Amino acid sequence: MTLSRRQILLLLPAAVVAWDFVLAGTPEEAPNYKMTDHWWGMLLDITKCIGCGSCVRACSMENEVPDGYFRTWVERYHVDDWHIENPRVDSPDGGKEGFPTNGMTGGKNFFVPKLCNHCSDSPCTQVCPVGATFHTADGVVLIDYNYCLGCRYCIQACPYGCRFFHPDRHTAEKCTLCYHRISKGLTTACCEACPTGARQLADLKNPKDPIHAFLKTHAVQVLKPHLATGAKVFYNGLDGSVR
Amino acid sequence: MEGFMYPNEVELQWSVLIVLYPFLTGLVAGAFILASLERVFRVEAVKPTYRLALLTALAFLIVAPLPLQLHLGHPERSLEMYLTPHRASAMAMFGFVYLWYLMAVLLSEIWLDYRRDIVLMAQSSTGLKRVMYRALTLGSTNISAGALRVDDRAGWFITLIGIPSAFMLHGYVGFIFGSVKANPWWSTPLMPVVFLFSAMVSGIALVLLMYMITSAIRRRAIDMNCLDTIANYLFYTFVIDFSLEMLDLIHRIYEADESFRSLDFMVHSRLFLSQIVLQIFVGTLTPLMLLALTQLVQFSEQVRKRIYAAAAILTMIGIFAMRWNVVIGGQLFSKSFLGYTTYKMGFVTKEGMLPAIILVILPFAILYVLIKILPPWQEETAAMIQAEGID
Numbered sequence: 001m002t003l004s005r006r007q008i009l010l011l012l013p014a015a016v017v018a019w020d021f022v023l024a025g026t027p028e029e030a031p032n033y034k035m036t037d038h039w040w041g042m043l044l045d046i047t048k049c050i051g052c053g054s055c056v057r058a059c060s061m062e063n064e065v066p067d068g069y070f071r072t073w074v075e076r077y078h079v080d081d082w083h084i085e086n087p088r089v090d091s092p093d094g095g096k097e098g099f100p101t102n103g104m105t106g107g108k109n110f111f112v113p114k115l116c117n118h119c120s121d122s123p124c125t126q127v128c129p130v131g132a133t134f135h136t137a138d139g140v141v142l143i144d145y146n147y148c149l150g151c152r153y154c155i156q157a158c159p160y161g162c163r164f165f166h167p168d169r170h171t172a173e174k175c176t177l178c179y180h181r182i183s184k185g186l187t188t189a190c191c192e193a194c195p196t197g198a199r200q201l202a203d204l205k206n207p208k209d210p211i212h213a214f215l216k217t218h219a220v221q222v223l224k225p226h227l228a229t230g231a232k233v234f235y236n237g238l239d240g241s242v243r
Numbered sequence: 244m245e246g247f248m249y250p251n252e253v254e255l256q257w258s259v260l261i262v263l264y265p266f267l268t269g270l271v272a273g274a275f276i277l278a279s280l281e282r283v284f285r286v287e288a289v290k291p292t293y294r295l296a297l298l299t300a301l302a303f304l305i306v307a308p309l310p311l312q313l314h315l316g317h318p319e320r321s322l323e324m325y326l327t328p329h330r331a332s333a334m335a336m337f338g339f340v341y342l343w344y345l346m347a348v349l350l351s352e353i354w355l356d357y358r359r360d361i362v363l364m365a366q367s368s369t370g371l372k373r374v375m376y377r378a379l380t381l382g383s384t385n386i387s388a389g390a391l392r393v394d395d396r397a398g399w400f401i402t403l404i405g406i407p408s409a410f411m412l413h414g415y416v417g418f419i420f421g422s423v424k425a426n427p428w429w430s431t432p433l434m435p436v437v438f439l440f441s442a443m444v445s446g447i448a449l450v451l452l453m454y455m456i457t458s459a460i461r462r463r464a465i466d467m468n469c470l471d472t473i474a475n476y477l478f479y480t481f482v483i484d485f486s487l488e489m490l491d492l493i494h495r496i497y498e499a500d501e502s503f504r505s506l507d508f509m510v511h512s513r514l515f516l517s518q519i520v521l522q523i524f525v526g527t528l529t530p531l532m533l534l535a536l537t538q539l540v541q542f543s544e545q546v547r548k549r550i551y552a553a554a555a556i557l558t559m560i561g562i563f564a565m566r567w568n569v570v571i572g573g574q575l576f577s578k579s580f581l582g583y584t585t586y587k588m589g590f591v592t593k594e595g596m597l598p599a600i601i602l603v604i605l606p607f608a609i610l611y612v613l614i615k616i617l618p619p620w621q622e623e624t625a626a627m628i629q630a631e632g633i634d
Binding site: 088093114129149152159169171243 | 247248256257316317320321334337419423424425426581
């Protein structure tokens with residue numbers, strides 16, 4: 001069979017698509033993962049966080065987060081005596097390279113890691129005009145990058161500042177709770193990199209998950225509880241000054 | 244940047260284009276409501292501006308979605324909002340409210356009101372012009388007295404639906420901001436009401452200005468009864484608008500919740516010029532005092548005209564400043580209430596000052612074309628028809 005130039009020109013785009021598919025490889029399978037068996041959240045133990053920034057670096061590498069934007073970051077709080085309404089807070093480059101000494105004395109210093117709270121009543125998914133950001137059946141808030149209009153209403157609606165506008169993709173962007181990892185039985189990049197165990201991925205539907213014992217025996221809190229977003233990132237040792 | 248902001252907050256998300264959007268839709272809603280005064284409430288005094296107000300509303304409504312389109316990260320996907328709307332989203336309803344208002348209300352009303360003129364112009368013109376007017380008749384060429392009565396009744400009914408629709412169009416814009424609980428600068432149930440009244444204020448001011456300008460260009464005397472009546476309506480709606488805004492302000496100051504210190508600092512620093520000086524003093528109190536003065540003192544026509552023109556221009560500046568303060572102001576402070584950022588507007592950028600200027604000029608260009616095609620001046624149409632000996 002001989003192919004004419006015309007036939008080759010017609011076949012070329014199809015071949016490009018096919019080659020792209022070959023290059024992408026077979027997607028990893030997760031045959032034993034059943035979405036409805038899980039309800040994901042995270043436990044952050046402020047008393048254990050040393051502000052090393054490993055989590056921020058790990059997240060940045062794992063998820064190719066563009067410079068200057070953060071899917072997770074760490075804040076350093078300094079509170080003088082009783083002035084809990086006026087904490088001094090900093091987060092140089094999201095705490096990615098740790099924190100230089102700030103010379104603050106005469107009060108308390110502590111670190112607060114932040115990430116998307118994967119709220120069950122999330123204001124961000126509510127406002128999306130096309131439903132491009134949504135809840136998965138296992139309790140994770142995700143974004144469909146092929147569907148997002150880039151209107152940025154969700155960024156405005158997030159009370160925690162967890163979303164940003166991806167400078168190259170031109171869509172909203174945020175923490176996915178390393179969905180590509182947790183759905184294959186792994187933990188998130190940030191939890192894996194944390195040297196003190198301050199970050200623990202938690203499956204709230206799994207009765208054997210240690211989070212249940214922890215929640216029953218510790219005073220835990222979510223961020224901005226008055227906004228009733230159903231946040232699923234729980235903080236142990238959260239100071240009243242934290243916003 | 245000053246103080247502490249969540250690291251992702253440093254960049255402002257909604258630019259000057261999003262300031263333009265409520266400004267433009269506000270002018271549409273306001274102009275339409277003024278037009279409906281004549282139609283539904285039989286305020287005969289404002290009749291000279293009826294058609295002009297409708298065309299002004301249409302010109303601005305055509306441009307209103309353009310800043311949004313330009314702002315999107317993926318404008319090519321904007322149609323998804325119509326095809327797969329997310330019903331929980333206030334923004335998703337934009338497309339439907341917009342289409343309803345454009346197609347069902349404004350275009351129908353203009354068409355019904357102009358149908359007789361369009362038919363007559365189709366008969367009296369030649370060449371391409373004739374083709375255009377014949378197309379505009381949509382095949383409906385019956386202009387008997389009975390048919391015109393039906394037009395009039397249908398027009399009245401559409402205006403009746405149009406008033407709540409105009410309220411919805413702009414009230415909903417306010418709701419987009421007012422329903423964001425994450426942002427205390429926006430989150431207030433008063434927001435849709437404030438937006439609505441400020442829309443009426445700006446729309447009335449615009450029509451007043453357009454009437455004065457078009458009369459000057461056409462070298463026709465201004466109907467002072469009409470101008471006085473419009474100025475009165477401007478004054479009354481402005482009083483309501485200002486009272487609502489003050490209610491919001493006093494409520495915030497008195498309640499002084501967790502966000503108050505942060506917002507208060509912002510008003511005294513970054514928003515001082517645009518809020519205190521431009522919006523409140525220059526754009527609200529000054530025009531209010533000017534308009535109040537014309538109620539108290541009997542000025543000559545010439546002085547009244549000047550006062551009205553000055554008040555209308557200042558009003559437009561004030562309402563634009565109000566939109567600016569809502570949209571940009573709402574993004575200058577951190578949701579941690581611990582810091583502030585600044586807004587740097589580009590010039591020749593996708594969301595810079597140049598596209599914004601073009602988008603403000605564009606409706607006037609469209610209005611010029613609309614006026615050429617559908618002259619809103621009743622006496623000219625009558626003269627033309629008489630010359631043709633048709634009527």
